[in-house]
Amino acid sequence: MTNTDNHYMLSVTKGNLNDLAILFDRYHERIYNYFVNKSHNVALSQDLTQTVFERILKYKDSYKEDYLFKAWIYRIASNVYMDHFRQNKLKWSDIEQIREIPDQEENTTGEQNEQYHQVLYAMNKLSKTDQEIIQLSKIENLKIKEIAEILDLSESAVKVKIHRGIKRLKDIIFNTKQ
Amino acid sequence: MNNIEDKIIQYFEHELSREEAAQIEQLITENVEARKLFDQYKSVYVSFDQIPHQAPSDRLKQNFSLFLNEEIKQQAKSTKNTNYTKTIWMLAIGAILAAMLFFLVKNKADNQEINQQMIAMNENLTKLMQNESSSHRIKAVQISATLPDNNQQALDLLMDAMAKDPSSNVRLSALEALEKHIDNEQVRASIYKSMADETDQVVLISYINILTESKEKSAITELKKITKDQAMDQFIKDEAQLGLFQLQEY
Numbered sequence: 001m002t003n004t005d006n007h008y009m010l011s012v013t014k015g016n017l018n019d020l021a022i023l024f025d026r027y028h029e030r031i032y033n034y035f036v037n038k039s040h041n042v043a044l045s046q047d048l049t050q051t052v053f054e055r056i057l058k059y060k061d062s063y064k065e066d067y068l069f070k071a072w073i074y075r076i077a078s079n080v081y082m083d084h085f086r087q088n089k090l091k092w093s094d095i096e097q098i099r100e101i102p103d104q105e106e107n108t109t110g111e112q113n114e115q116y117h118q119v120l121y122a123m124n125k126l127s128k129t130d131q132e133i134i135q136l137s138k139i140e141n142l143k144i145k146e147i148a149e150i151l152d153l154s155e156s157a158v159k160v161k162i163h164r165g166i167k168r169l170k171d172i173i174f175n176t177k178q
Numbered sequence: 179m180n181n182i183e184d185k186i187i188q189y190f191e192h193e194l195s196r197e198e199a200a201q202i203e204q205l206i207t208e209n210v211e212a213r214k215l216f217d218q219y220k221s222v223y224v225s226f227d228q229i230p231h232q233a234p235s236d237r238l239k240q241n242f243s244l245f246l247n248e249e250i251k252q253q254a255k256s257t258k259n260t261n262y263t264k265t266i267w268m269l270a271i272g273a274i275l276a277a278m279l280f281f282l283v284k285n286k287a288d289n290q291e292i293n294q295q296m297i298a299m300n301e302n303l304t305k306l307m308q309n310e311s312s313s314h315r316i317k318a319v320q321i322s323a324t325l326p327d328n329n330q331q332a333l334d335l336l337m338d339a340m341a342k343d344p345s346s347n348v349r350l351s352a353l354e355a356l357e358k359h360i361d362n363e364q365v366r367a368s369i370y371k372s373m374a375d376e377t378d379q380v381v382l383i384s385y386i387n388i389l390t391e392s393k394e395k396s397a398i399t400e401l402k403k404i405t406k407d408q409a410m411d412q413f414i415k416d417e418a419q420l421g422l423f424q425l426q427e428y
Binding site for chain 2: 015017018020021024028029032033036037042045046049050053054057115116118119120138139159162163166167169170173174
């Protein structure tokens, strides 16, 4: 398998830095959207995406052959996001405020816009871990195994948290908390 | 209803078997409450799919390209520096090896030169030992005594002079020069043989004293021969006897 993410990342670890451009092409949009969905800040998301790829190069020697590249890059992204808030002494409530402001997307109908904003708003009410798990699973479409690796959890724990998060979202959106 | 909710979530998570999924689909056609729950969960799952996927601006790619190019340049510079350091090390090691080789060769050359000088000196000493003047021959003995211990030719000259030189003074000088080589088996054997043939009493006394001071046990036999020699003067026998006492005490 010569065209896998793992192959190119291992090549980068051996000093073939040009191969990072291939991984950038494959992942920069996903990582950018991961940050956009978290922060709703386009400029910040661009900067943080750049930071992720800088960190990949900085910590390339820590990458091991048996790693899942996708899980590894999301773990870096998650850390970059957390670090950004620590360094800037921002509070989570600042983000929640941003997320509560609905903005109209050009390519979506009003009903759809309201629907996905409702779910994003409801996500703010979840615990930080559950928010992360729901985002990785339902928005980034990562597999249970990949999420487990990113968050250092067992696959069964991830599954339980997804179920719990979905149920909680439904209760928040439809005000059906029992 | 909780159990139904769990089943509905499992349904949307694709965790149910085909039969279980069919049961849920059947249930929602028959049960209004179940249908309502199903629709609510469906709405949540559909909402995720509606979250728009945004494309970053070209600036992100441009910045990344700049960053990567800079990193590649740095890497090339670093590799160049590593190679430069490697070259410096290789040159240093090369210089050390060259110096070692130079000294080895020089040492070998020096040794050859010394050997040549030694041969020349031995030849001169041999000539000197053949000189008619005993004082010249004594001079040759004294020079031979200063030569390195491993100069076999000088030792041979001294042993020859000790045994055969017609002058007792030369023989005595040669004996005294060989005293420091008494541990050398060849020298010791030569001393014992020369002592047996020595006719000069002064030189004989010197032999006895040197053997006594050497504390060499094998000298006991030689000294006993003197004490038992009927033709030997008494004062020499007494000196040998005295030497025997001292040697037997050790």
